[in-house]
Amino acid sequence: MSDLNRQRRRLLGAGLLSAALPAFALERPERPDGRFIFLFLRGGLDGLFAFAPAADPRLASLRPGLAKTVLSDGQPLGSTGFAAHPSCRALSDLFARRELAFAPCAGTPDKSRSHFQAQDLFELGNGDTRGQQGWLARAGEAWQGRFRLIGFTANPPLALQGATPPADLMPLAGSSLQVRQNRSLDAIMAMHAQQASGRALDQAMQTQAELDAIQGMDARAARGAAGINGFARSAETMARVLRDNPRLAMAFLDLGGFDTHANQENSLGRSLPQLGEGLLALKTGLGEAEWRRTQVLICTEFGRTVRENGTQGTDHGHGSLALLAGGALRQGGRMLGDFAGLADSALNEGRDLPVRVDWRSLIGRVLQDTQGFPLATLQRILPGLPGLA
Template identity: 35%
Template sequence: MTHSGLSRRKFLARGALVGCSVAASPLLTPVSFAMAPSDNRLVVILLRGGMDGLDLLRPWHDPAFAIARPTLAQQRNPTLEVQDGYGIHPAVAPLLPLWHAGELSFVQSVSTPYRNKRSHFDGQDLLEAGTANLGKTSQRDGWLNRMLQGMQGVEAHTAYAIGADPMLLSRGSAPVSSWSPDVDFVMSAQGARLLQEVMQSDTEMALAMAQAVRLSSQDGGESIVETDASMLEASMDAQMSTQGQGARGAHKRVAEFAAEQLRGDARIACFSLGGWDTHNNQKNTMVAPLKRLAQTILTLKANLGGAAWQRTTVLAMTEFGRTVRENGSRGTDHGTGGAMVLAGGALRGGRVLGHALGLDEAALYQRRDVMPTDDVRRYAAWAIRSSFGLSASVLERDVFPGLEMKDDPGLLA
């Protein structure tokens, strides 16, 4: 792919020039030399669909586990064993080096305050709102945004919400940038130049378009300018394939884009990974989403590079866990207690955290789900406190209203 100096740079110059005259746009905050809020980075990954914590982190030491899950428990395998009779799913085996380096932890038997209805929509809303109950839809904002409101020196590029899904998690009054790296466009140099001319009369549109051009050239996909006709055809094919359902590498591109921003001025990124609603044949259906999760974490690490990765904490959380027992179609249904994944160079990792009550039927929540013994928000709150120094009172009052943070689990090194 060749970039024609003429078109893209000129387009960007136009965008910047146009920008200076519209002071109201949040994208236009002039480059500021104020201190970034911190050198630490936080990545929040929402695992949408209800991730089965027991399949990710398998309590092989518990005899009830194999009984409850005839097709899913699998044989105890020493190469996958991480701690005290806990083993990980083979699909996340590529994360073992991180475990041994202290860059990976699991928290078991945690949940949001959501109970009983087991609806994905409400469960995810509550996970993102970070509150104890769901208030009015129209007035909801997300805990990540409220966290930003509690930080100093936050600018438009401090936090990125990545992907096309509107995320409640980052919604609110603090500025958050957004981009979706699956948005690609390929135009000739001539087309790009003409586009710039066409938009000239509308500053707002020109500015958003210029941002789109800038970000799309950073996200690892096709960027705007192609000069050679045969390459144009090739890129069109590539474009079509990334639009289809088989957009296989989409999660990697999201992770690459997140890493690129976090290496620069951004300190916070959030996005979601789906595919966790494994009602059927979970032995197969769980593999792809777990692989994507592992690849996402490894891509973040590889693309952040040593120094930034050492200051990064990744939190992966889900709306609820799943039933302890397999259902009639060799899958699991919506449950309650689940697992959280922590990763990053900033971690004091290599630990299984959280208190599990075991899988005997009497110890289960409503005799079916993993009994949650702790609030998943507590771990998020301590990670935020350790990363960005927010006070416990702000966290308990504003970010996660009603949460009791209790003792520090010492998540970060």
């Protein structure tokens, strides 16, 4: 990393955690078969930007701006016909090591294109937008008190609603440089003019202004979730908590910042590297032995339109990208589900990716692999479960 980038990172801040490590009582040092970490990206990630079907000849015409970088500099994902955007290098490296799989057309049957309805349906996991319990709370009950749930959130998410006993909560927070434009700032900028520090300040201020605009658009869709900034630092502490507390068998984390109606290249170009770095920090913090028994499922409430819009962004869609990571994946290094291409006839309503992999089948597979739940238990946790991915 250059000196300029180091200065810029210091100026922007690196995501400081506000909560102390909880002290969980370990009456019995037992542990389940594995550990399940569920990461929900609120706002509707454009999966076609992150992992693009570069082999499809229609991609360039449907996304003349947004596909340029991945078509010229993307990292091929094996023989799938997809390529990872350069901002997803950490994710493509995990794929190459068979520690990551991806489903390009995952999601729920919801077609409302409403963040709130889609998120409710996803988190309840019962095929409805109403219910007394989230799917993760129902999964916790299946242990009959032997293990614990944790949410790395300030407030209980809907997925943990109705958990008995209630899930432990540990919010992860971040901070970044906040400087007001005034005479003091003008004096500081004058002192650092023509120096590397001055250029770093310029970049920091520009980045902060862009982040403020993005956060303003995305705040409602994020539902109070922590921003992606500083995720790598937060993941280090999250890993330490999980590693030191074997009874924390399942964890929930949500991150906001993915509602990209405009200026998507800049927005996701910053967010996606932090997602990958956070996943690597989680792997490192857990250690080799724990990583081998951990699976991380990363989902979003819906995808985006296949065609880019007039403001270099995308609008609410249907099917989207789901990622499954871990140290001992049976499905590592491959694509989950099928992909029928980008022809209008293959799309949902001629504009969005369809859903080829039901969200419950992804969750069910990870629950079976990490918690050892039989099919009858999975069907109680996920009513209407269509099959395992």
